[in-house]
Amino acid sequence: MKYEYAPDLQQKMVEIVNSLGMSHIKTDRVRCFRSRGSSTKRTIARCHALGKLMQHAMGTKAFYAIEFLELFEKMSKKDQEKTIIHELLHIPKTFGGGFRQHDFVCEENVELLHKKFENLNQTRSNWFN
Template sequence: MKFQYADDVKELAKIVNEKFELKLNLERIAFIRSQGSRSKAIARTLMLPSQWRFILSPSILYIVEVISEKYDNLPCEEKAYVILHELTHIPNSMKGGLRNHNHPHFRKIKKPPYKELKEICKHI
């Protein structure tokens, strides 16, 4: 597998974070793109264990990874929804944990908010 930083994903995440008032500190999240993954997922959110943060970079708590083969060809609205979904895994406290799909915040976005997503894509 190959990895690279995904500045385009980070920029989209900034817009999504602001539009949906998620109040996440995106400076504590690394955004990467992978190629050659066998994952069935379009994207995934990972938390760094405290030992890894101590050794590598104490400022980064989470990684949002998009799978290039599945993410890159999506229309803008779907990309924005994928990023919204991944950011929803991260709690507002940003203390290292992750929310699962049973969390109430996921119920709010179960039906994609197409109006807001289209509005986001107008500005990209």
């Protein structure tokens, strides 16, 4: 596996967090990476966290990394945005190193937030024209 920091995805993640008012997500403690060489055939992205025990051992606070696999690159811009939203939804309000499970991180919630994101961007776009 090869990992590469993805500044373009980092910027998009920050834009989504700010647009949707996900103020519990500390974007300076979330990093986006592209990965190459995974043997998985269906996984598009994964959210990783520095768990509580490791935080205590290292004397640090929670940190999250979002990994975007090769399939992500083949998706439409819209589906990429939805995937970023999906991964962000796994980060709990406590921002403590845990995860929200798929009973909350579901297609319905992703669709609702993506529609809100699109509407906000459309409104901003119209405002500047």
